[in-house]
Amino acid sequence: MKPFKTLDAIACPLPQSNVDTDQLIPARFMKRSRADGYGGFLLYDLRFDENGEPKTDCPLNDTIRQGAQILVSRRNFGSGSSREAAVYALVDYGVSCVIAPSYGDIFASNAVNNGLLPAVISEEDCEALLAGLQDGADTATVDLEALTIRCANLVVPFTVDPVWRTKLLNGWDDIDLTRSHSEAIAAFAAADRERRPWMQPNRPTTAKPEA
């Protein structure tokens, strides 16, 4: 995974709360292969009308927001389903950082696993950033080392879980790290079998319980 240190890019306001994962990528697109890219499906029903024409009231369709890599939104961004496809849609569209006061837990975790920074800011700073962008600011600078966001004449702090920060700064992948603990895992499994013999599923010959 590519390390994330600083990002100086076009920023787009999305002044809504509860932008859920069903909106980030509607379920009907999730049968597609990731190889084709999910960027075209990002916020599809918000960006396009029934005829597939871009909606003029969607900020992502504004000329000055084309190529946005930063999204600023209101509370509870990414709530809902665990579909990592919501993050794939953002990443494939080109977004590397979302800024909001709070996130769905599973979304935030999925984001970090794909190198996307879920930056947490206060409600007050969020409103100031949204206002700045809606007043015409078109870029923002996110510094993950310094934990600051600059946009027009604003400088606001943000937070991110320290473990996630380290992971993003280094572009680490969990699986390689976990494999370095394979002996500890095997030892745990062996001891656990003694401690909790009932954990192992029974293997029925027929499976017909009552509902």
Place this chain on the structure above:
Amino acid sequence: MPGIDAGGGKTLFDKVFDAHVVVRREDGQCLLWIDRHFLHEGSFHAFNKLKDRDAEVTRPDLTFGIEDHYVPTRTRDLSKIDPAIRGMIEQLRGNSERHGLRLFDLDDPGQGIVHVVGPEQGLTLPGLTMVCGDSHTATHGAFGAIAFGIGASEVAHVLMTQTLWQKKPKRMRVTVDGTLAPGVTAKDIALSIIAKIGADGAAGHAIEYAGSAIRGLSMEGRLTLCNLSIEAGGRCGMVAPDQTTVDYLRGRPFAPQGEAFEAAAKDWLALASDPDAVFDREVLFDATEIAPVVTWGITPEDASPITATVPDPEQIADPARAAQVRDALDYMDIRPGQSLTDIRIDRVFIGSCTNSRIEDIRAAAAILAGRKAKVPGLVSPGSMLVKKQAEEEGLDRIIRDAGLEWVDAGCSMCVGMNGDLVPPGERCASTTNRNFRGRQGPGSRTHLMSPAMVAAAAVTGHLTDMRQLMREPVSAGN
């Protein structure tokens, strides 16, 4: 219980979590052992990651495949369905076969929705860590397990290592004391909690549900309650195991059998928060104040008792919340001040991992019996075993006689992936878990409520207080 530190001041969550820690890092990250891993058709991204690494499933014996998200409900013949949807089911079959996984496929008498099948088969047990690439995995916490939804990268990680890196979340206790009024259910408790604390009110927290009203719930009710933990933003929800839990599990095929079961039950019943356990947050509810609840907006926090009116954004002081409500009413096409019972509906759906178990079907049938639905609707039992039992009890006949469609088990119209959709612009009274914009189909409008409330809406054609249609007292808490 053996393997679980019984030191003082620990919550139920702490006890189960600590017993699964393989490695604890200085920064607080813990490598957690995972006891059960469920996969559905959406797991293809994770299997592709395995393929990229040429990796195998490390514990196929703890990994179970279940066909639910994309399965057709009106036929079991895959040659008759959309090839793109069929492809999703075939991918899971291929991956399960390749890695030697037990798969509950469409031909299996136990097939159904993962969060219905797990408990029903005895795969869900107290004290386990359980994961699935589905946010409603929180459901299984009803048994005192730590169960939570994960994304595809994490699914791949569990497949390859049977572990997951986690930081211990904060602990929150929701206590509901008192007796529920007749007709008030676990769904109403859950929606009342979400309306009070918000759709992100439990973000970063593991919830434990406690109190006499919770103890009084059946396993089905507890499953509904824990299922909706994610709609309050909670990482997971749990209820401490008790005799209700043990009685439910005895004789389930994948649960321990005979003496092994009795020994396990002793361990399970010892699992509870210590009297002096400290929670990061406590929320209290009075069960007697909870009425049947419906949602009127586009997040589950937009919920009110059926006796209320649609809120007026002009009366809301917080400008962000007022804007959100305005937006919701606009999408839902309802007016401020309108009585909730005046909202007409076009369709109903009874099903999903939230409310599709046998008690849910019984509750709906009790209202539908001898009546006709004014709108079309679909009833999809949570598993083929629920379906069989309901048919043995004659509930399918009541449902069909009322004019509703009785179909096979799957996620169906909750998420619409299989093509069971609410048409654009239509309004659906639904027993599901999410009233998000377009969740049940592009342009669809969803009102969430309990199965009996959906049945009542079907009969009258508008949102209705089911208590007006009750013929005799319904046992509380089901």
